[in-house]
Structure formats: structure tokens, C-alpha cells
Amino acid sequence: MGELRAPTGGCVAPSRLRHLDAWRTALSGIRSRSTRSLLSSLGIAVSIAALTAILGLSASNQADVLADLDAQGANLVVVTPVAGVDGEAAELPSSAPAMISRMPAVESVAVLRSVPREVHAYRNDLVPAGESNGLTVAAVDPGYFDAVGAEFGQGESFSEGGRALPEVVLGYEAARLLGVDQANQRIWVGSEWYAVSGILDPRPRVAGLDTSVLLGDVWAEQRLWSDHDASHIISMTMRVGAESLDTVRRMLAPTVDPSNPRTVSVSNPSALVSTRAIVDDSMSVLVAGLAAVALLVGAIGIANTMVVAVLERRGEIGLRRALGARANHIARQFLLECIVLSGVGGLAGWAAGAVVVGVATTVSGQAFVLPLYSAGLFPAVAVIVGVLAGLQPATRAARVPPTTALKAG
Amino acid sequence: MNGESIEAETVLELAGVSRSFGGAVPVRAVDNVSLTVRAGEIVALVGSSGSGKSTLLALMGALDVADHGAVRIAGHDVSGMTDAHRSAVRARFVGFVFQQFFLLPTLSAVENVALGLLYTGTDARTRRSRAALALERVGLGARLAHRPSQLSGGEQQRVAVARSLVGEPSLVLADEPTGALDSVSGARVMRLLRSVAGAGTAVVVVTHDREIAEALDRRIVLSDGRILSDETRRVDAAHAAGVGCLPEPEGSV
Structure with a gap:
């Protein structure tokens, strides 16, 4: 070695x-x-x-x-007052629409207000009072139709000024039942003539719109109601950014009525949200x-x-x-x-x-x-x-x- | 043989080298081999097949590690080296020539030769210019851009010789370099190897061709892994006369 x-x-x-x-x-x-x-x-x-x-x-x-899905209303949220034990819906605060508008991710708020119970819509003043066809009469602001994504087949929404005039927008089915086929015709509501400013397309995203007769909210407030303190809100429908849908839904009740959130019901108009x-x-x-x-x-x-x-x-x-x-x-x-x-x-x-x-x-x-x-x-x-x-x-x-x-x- | 002092011209020194293969009953392919090869020497390593020639060549070139004994290449004992250092010894001091040439088919002649410097860290431009010179040296200066498939067997082997020389090694190890060649091409490759030795590089040629072995100055005969004989005699007086006046090999320590 x-x-x-x-x-x-x-x-x-x-x-x-x-x-x-x-x-x-x-x-x-x-x-x-x-x-x-x-x-x-x-x-x-x-x-x-x-x-x-x-x-x-x-x-x-x-x-x-x-x-x-969104086009079908998957991102529409509806707030309604809860019906009490007496069957009467609770009154939502007048400030509610403004409060909701301030929430982030809420794009627009459409407020549907009631008119007095005895106000019904007819083809003309000759139709008997009982033949109201089950049509719903309610009051809205001009932005309502945009907010719920309703499209006009005929005419258009009443103008900002029309809010305070006897003008009306008809759901598709309501127009058919009232025999109205184009805008500018007249119908009889309560005890006065109203000009039809527009007719909606069929199958709207909001249930019940098809059979609705919608008046301007200012007109209804001033001419039909004597009780001016109440909000008369039937429902508030809002479009919400899809990603914040859950958050907004959770926050809605306390926002609408901080003192009494239990009187507020928050829902979706359809089951589309879960599909989404x-x-x-x-x-x-x-x-x-x-x-x-x-x-x-x-x-x-x-x-x-x-x-x-x-x-x-x-x-x-x-x-x-x-x-x-x-x-x-x-x-x-x-x-x-x-x-x-x-x-x-x-x-x-x-x-x-x-x-x-x-x-x-x-x-x-x-x-x-x-x-x-x-x-x-x-x-x-x-x-x-x-x-x-x-x-x-x-x-x-x-x-x-x-x-x-x-x-x- | 046990070198207390290594002579300056000693390029390769094996001392009591053994290498075994196999499991339960190991076969001793190389058994206690000691030898020295000096700069400028050309040595034929002969023996029947299975005599351990190729194993010994691998040990000489630090491709394999001996079980026992010491291998010193250009003054560096490779026995205990890490793979990285042993590889460096091969890259700097050893050139290999194989029977099958081992040219990469997609590279040109000059690129194949330049591979000989790839693992020395030399830059590409220098590698190429030195490769071109090496090809000139083996008489293929006009074939730089040819692919191996465009060259004859003899030319391919000369490219391989150029590749072994491009790093100016101290030691060239050739394993049956003429085995795949006709006699004319084989003779030319052998002349080339002799001239390499003449230029001061130590050359070891493994061959089973008696004629080739006879033509070399020194013949080491292996049998069963042992050195049977180790004879030196001047074959070509004219060539031998030239050895003394050649420069010292580069890279020797």
C-alpha cells in the first residue's frame, strides 16, 4: 500500500x-x-x-x-313588516328607505306603499264597486321600476312631477283586465280618473307586479291618505351586490328598525339565491x-x-x-x-x-x-x-x- | 514503487490498488496493482477479456474508486476524494477515448470537442476556440461544423481524441480506441495517440490487439486482475528521440 x-x-x-x-x-x-x-x-x-x-x-x-340569475332577481332582497298577532302588519319607520340606501352594497331601494283599503281600480266609473278583479293598488316612486328591474312594454314611468299627479302604471295582467292596451288611456281609481303613463312587460321579477296598479307616492300620500305620519310601507325591494348578499341580509332588520328589528321581515323574492x-x-x-x-x-x-x-x-x-x-x-x-x-x-x-x-x-x-x-x-x-x-x-x-x-x- | 517522493514527471501512480465486485463471493477484478506512468509515456494495457483491463483503466481515470490502495493522478490522491473533487481531477487532468467514440449526434465536431472543457468552468468562447485548435491538431480543422453522422468512423474517433486533448490533460486513457475502426483508420488513430504522448502527455491504451500493443513502447500484461508483466522497449527510435525536447505537460503539479 x-x-x-x-x-x-x-x-x-x-x-x-x-x-x-x-x-x-x-x-x-x-x-x-x-x-x-x-x-x-x-x-x-x-x-x-x-x-x-x-x-x-x-x-x-x-x-x-x-x-x-341576477337578471331573474337572485340579488333582489325584499323587506316587509311582520304581521302582528292581530293580522295587522307592523308599521315600518318612515326613515327606513333612507337608512337602507346608506348601506354599502345596496344599489337601489324600491319602496312600495299602500293606499287606503277602499281604493280600487276599475275600467271606468260605471263598473260596480265589487268587480275590482282582485287587482292590487299601491303607490310607488318613479325610481321603483328601475330598482326592481321592471321593463315597460308601453309608455314609461310617471315623471318626477307625475308623482304628484293622477297618473298610473299598470302591470301587464292588470292592464289586460282593465282593457287598457296602450298608454295615455284612462282608468278609474278610487273616485277619480287616472291617466295610464305606462304598461309593464309580463313576467316581472317581483311577484304580484303583474296584477298591480301603481300610483305616484306623492299623489297617494296627499290625496288618498288622511294619516300623514305613517309610512304606509308595504315592502322595500333592493338590489344588492351578490358578494355582500348575506351580510346585507343580516344587517337589514336592525337598520330598518333599530328599536324593533323583530317587526322586520327580510326575504328573497325567490330561491334563486341558493341556486346561485x-x-x-x-x-x-x-x-x-x-x-x-x-x-x-x-x-x-x-x-x-x-x-x-x-x-x-x-x-x-x-x-x-x-x-x-x-x-x-x-x-x-x-x-x-x-x-x-x-x-x-x-x-x-x-x-x-x-x-x-x-x-x-x-x-x-x-x-x-x-x-x-x-x-x-x-x-x-x-x-x-x-x-x-x-x-x-x-x-x-x-x-x-x-x-x-x-x-x- | 511506494513513492516516498514523486518525481516531477510522474503523471499516474497506483499503489497496491484493488477493486472487487459482486456480493457474497466478490470477484477481484483488480488485485494489488502498483504501477507508475510518466509524462510522455505511451503504455499498452493488454490482457484477455475479463483480465481487469477496463476496471483498471476506470481506476486510473478516477471514474471508479479502489477498495484498497492509492491512486494518484497528476499528484492528486483521488482515493478519499469527494465526487466533486474526483470529477474535477477528471475534468482537468484526464482525457478519455472510448471504443464507441461517444460523440453527441446533435452537436457539431467542434461542439463535441468543446464538451471536453464544459465541466472546467471555462467560458463558451474559449471552449470553442480551444476546441477548434484541438481539431486542427488531429487533422480535422476543415471539419469543425460537421456532425458525427457526416464523418467516417476514423474521423469520429479523431474528434473524440481531440475532445480528450482539448483540456490539455496530463493523462489520456484510451479504451480499445481502434476497436470499432478498420485497420487504416485504426493505424491513424494510433499514430495520433503516439504523437500525443510525444508531446508530453502520458497515454494508456487498453487493447486486446496484439499488433497494436507490440507497436507501443511499454506493455503491461494483466491476468486475473494482476500485472503479469511490465516491459519497456523502444519501438520507434525516431519518435522516442523527439520525446525529450517537448515541453512539460500543462496542469501537472
Whole structure:
């Protein structure tokens, strides 16, 4: 046994590979088997494209469904006084509409006020008092129709001045029953003639509007009521930003009547709100599930390519080791190849997915919605998945003893 | 052989080196081998197949680690080194030539040769210019941009020789360098290797070709992992005369 110097060889610096050269080496590795690299990149691209398309389509679809639901009144909240034990509805404070308007996320408040019980609507003054057709007579402000999203089929809402005049807006069914087919005709309400300023479209979002005869609130207050202190509020309907719906609903009763919140009933005009929540959730679950499957498929593709590459390129691994590559240079080379393959695949896939979403939404006439974060997140996820998939093959490549690798070559 | 003091021109020194493989009943592929190779020497390592030539070559080039004994390359004992340091010794002091050439098919000749400097941290421009010079040296200065597939077998092996030389190593280890070549190309590669040795680099050629071995100055015969004989004789007087007047090898310590 030779007595040689201390076995550290301290005067030799470890072999090194420049960062730029490491990337070049990875790229040349990819070029050396370009078809297979392209295919494995394509695998990732397809899965990311699928993911992007799913996200974009479901987001576009969801936006569409939600807009549709909102159009149907899913974001309309109705506040009514609670009926007491005597069957009489409690009186809501006159300040209530103003208080509600001040709440954040409440876009507009439509107040429906009662008229005295004996006031009914008739085609003309000759119709017997009993034949009121079950029509509801109530009073509103001119902004009411906008607030509840009611559309006019004929004419328009009474003007700000019309609030204080004998003008009336008829629900579609009410107009039919009263024999009115166009604006400016007259009907008999209570004990006076009223001019019809507009007729609403059928199937409004607020229940009962179809059979309503709506007078101006100022007129009703001044001419029909003798009791001017009461608010005569039947209901307040407001449009609320979808994201604050729950909060607003919780806060409404104490806002309307701080001293007596129990007399206030807060409801939605329909069950659409729960549908909205379900739509919101189910889409997210679907997207997450499909995303996981798509990415798994992509990862298997990358792992497969790398496992084969390591087997095929043992000779090259041996050569590089002979040329002075350290084990971790080899591992790094394969990992960088994974990063390039999956990163390129991820970016290309995102772009392809965005195109799919663009085409599909154009064809279906929906709005294009693709969350911007996906442009960074998906390629990043692809790279992470690619690295995880390549970790084992890369480590294995690094562990092959140089002599074994050279023999295999 | 046990070197209390290493002569300046000693490039490779093996002292009592052994290497075994296998599990329960290990096979001793290299058994207590001691030898020294000096700068400018060209050595044939011969033996029947399974005699341990390739294992010994791997030990000489720090591709493998001996179970026992010490291997010193250009003054660096690689036995206890980490992978990083051993790799550095290969990158700086050892050039390999293989029977299968191991040229990367997508790279041009000059790029393949430049790979020989990749792990030394040399910048790309320098690597390329030195690779071009190395190709000139092996007579392929006009073939820089050719892909391996555009070169004959003999030319490919000369590219591989250029790659082994580009780092100006102290030691070139050639494993059956003519094994895949016809006799004319093989003879040309051997002439090239002899000229490399003539320029002051130590060259060890593993071969089972008796004719090639006979043509080299020194022959070490291996059998069952042991040195059977180690003979030196001047084969080519004209060539041998040139050795003394060549410069000292770069990189030797």
C-alpha cells in the first residue's frame, strides 16, 4: 500500500458547470430527441390547455348563469313588516328607505306603499264597486321600476312631477283586465280618473307586479291618505351586490328598525339565491377535479419521457461523468430538461386553452372570462409538476456509476 | 514503487490498488496493482477479456474508486476524494477515448470537442476556440461544423481524441480506441495517440490487439486482475528521440 499524500486533494477545486452552460446542456439534450420532447411537452400542453379551457369556459359560463340569475332577481332582497298577532302588519319607520340606501352594497331601494283599503281600480266609473278583479293598488316612486328591474312594454314611468299627479302604471295582467292596451288611456281609481303613463312587460321579477296598479307616492300620500305620519310601507325591494348578499341580509332588520328589528321581515323574492350559491360551488369543485386529473396525465408523460431518456442516454451520462461532470451536474441537467419541457408545455397549453375559451365564448355569445392569474399559475404548476415527475429519473441518472453508464453506452 | 517522493514527471501512480465486485463471493477484478506512468509515456494495457483491463483503466481515470490502495493522478490522491473533487481531477487532468467514440449526434465536431472543457468552468468562447485548435491538431480543422453522422468512423474517433486533448490533460486513457475502426483508420488513430504522448502527455491504451500493443513502447500484461508483466522497449527510435525536447505537460503539479 502506497503512503501517498493526504487523501483530500484539497488543491483541486470541485468541477463546475456554469449556469448558462447548464441551460445550454439541457436544451441540447432536448434537441437530441426533439420528437419525443415535443410529444411530452405536448402532453403537458394538452393538460394545461384542458385546464385553462375548463377554467375559462366554466368561468364564462358561470358569469353567464349568475348574470342570468341576477337578471331573474337572485340579488333582489325584499323587506316587509311582520304581521302582528292581530293580522295587522307592523308599521315600518318612515326613515327606513333612507337608512337602507346608506348601506354599502345596496344599489337601489324600491319602496312600495299602500293606499287606503277602499281604493280600487276599475275600467271606468260605471263598473260596480265589487268587480275590482282582485287587482292590487299601491303607490310607488318613479325610481321603483328601475330598482326592481321592471321593463315597460308601453309608455314609461310617471315623471318626477307625475308623482304628484293622477297618473298610473299598470302591470301587464292588470292592464289586460282593465282593457287598457296602450298608454295615455284612462282608468278609474278610487273616485277619480287616472291617466295610464305606462304598461309593464309580463313576467316581472317581483311577484304580484303583474296584477298591480301603481300610483305616484306623492299623489297617494296627499290625496288618498288622511294619516300623514305613517309610512304606509308595504315592502322595500333592493338590489344588492351578490358578494355582500348575506351580510346585507343580516344587517337589514336592525337598520330598518333599530328599536324593533323583530317587526322586520327580510326575504328573497325567490330561491334563486341558493341556486346561485350552488352554481358558484359546483363549478369550482368540477374545475379542481378535472385539473387534478389533467395534471396527473401530464406528469406521467413527463416522467415517462425522462425515465426513457435516462435509460437511452446512459452512454451520454457516462461520457459527461468522464469529462468531469459531478453526479449533481447530471441530475441538474435532467431536471432543467424537465423544467424546459413542462414550462414550454405549460405556456403553450395556457395559450391554446385561452384560444379555445375565446372561440367557444364567441360561438355561444357569452362574455370571455379567463382569470388572469391562470397565465402565471398554470405554467408554474406545470413546471412544479414537471420537476416532481423528473425528480426520480434525474436522481437515478445521477446515481448511475460512470463505469456502468459507459458500458451501457 | 511506494513513492516516498514523486518525481516531477510522474503523471499516474497506483499503489497496491484493488477493486472487487459482486456480493457474497466478490470477484477481484483488480488485485494489488502498483504501477507508475510518466509524462510522455505511451503504455499498452493488454490482457484477455475479463483480465481487469477496463476496471483498471476506470481506476486510473478516477471514474471508479479502489477498495484498497492509492491512486494518484497528476499528484492528486483521488482515493478519499469527494465526487466533486474526483470529477474535477477528471475534468482537468484526464482525457478519455472510448471504443464507441461517444460523440453527441446533435452537436457539431467542434461542439463535441468543446464538451471536453464544459465541466472546467471555462467560458463558451474559449471552449470553442480551444476546441477548434484541438481539431486542427488531429487533422480535422476543415471539419469543425460537421456532425458525427457526416464523418467516417476514423474521423469520429479523431474528434473524440481531440475532445480528450482539448483540456490539455496530463493523462489520456484510451479504451480499445481502434476497436470499432478498420485497420487504416485504426493505424491513424494510433499514430495520433503516439504523437500525443510525444508531446508530453502520458497515454494508456487498453487493447486486446496484439499488433497494436507490440507497436507501443511499454506493455503491461494483466491476468486475473494482476500485472503479469511490465516491459519497456523502444519501438520507434525516431519518435522516442523527439520525446525529450517537448515541453512539460500543462496542469501537472
